[in-house]
Amino acid sequence: MMMINKSFVIAMTCLVFAAACNRNAEPEVVTPAAEPAPVDMVAAPDAGMTADAPMPIAAEEPFMMKAFAGTFSADGNRIVFNADGSYASRMGDAMSDGTWTADSRGSQLLLDPNSKSESDQMYSVVSKNEIRAVDGDMRLQREGAAQ
Numbered sequence: 001m002m003m004i005n006k007s008f009v010i011a012m013t014c015l016v017f018a019a020a021c022n023r024n025a026e027p028e029v030v031t032p033a034a035e036p037a038p039v040d041m042v043a044a045p046d047a048g049m050t051a052d053a054p055m056p057i058a059a060e061e062p063f064m065m066k067a068f069a070g071t072f073s074a075d076g077n078r079i080v081f082n083a084d085g086s087y088a089s090r091m092g093d094a095m096s097d098g099t100w101t102a103d104s105r106g107s108q109l110l111l112d113p114n115s116k117s118e119s120d121q122m123y124s125v126v127s128k129n130e131i132r133a134v135d136g137d138m139r140l141q142r143e144g145a146a147q
Contacts (some may be wrong), residue, residue, distance in 0.1 A: 063106030072140035
């Protein structure tokens, strides 16, 4: 029993000395990285771009679904893009709902209807305030955006 107590005392003494040796050591200061400045979701067009061409998005800027979410409409057609990736649309008398995703650049939107009897729909992002149906001439403007 006496041996256990001596071992314990020796171990504790070593710990105390080890802690005392590090007592005056400078603490390591960790500086958090600076946050990047906010950027527009869609890059400005080049001088050579036409009005019909999709606007490029810089590769280092990820597409932000929450920032893009909103309501787009024109001529009785309307799509509501929700920040959670769901959508609801009304094209004339036809209504649809489902999920939407964007490609990695944010230049194409895919609408995947919940009803499997409906076809997927694809839209090009012309700007943060305008989308265009890939398979037609339909253009939808963000509601509330300056035209």
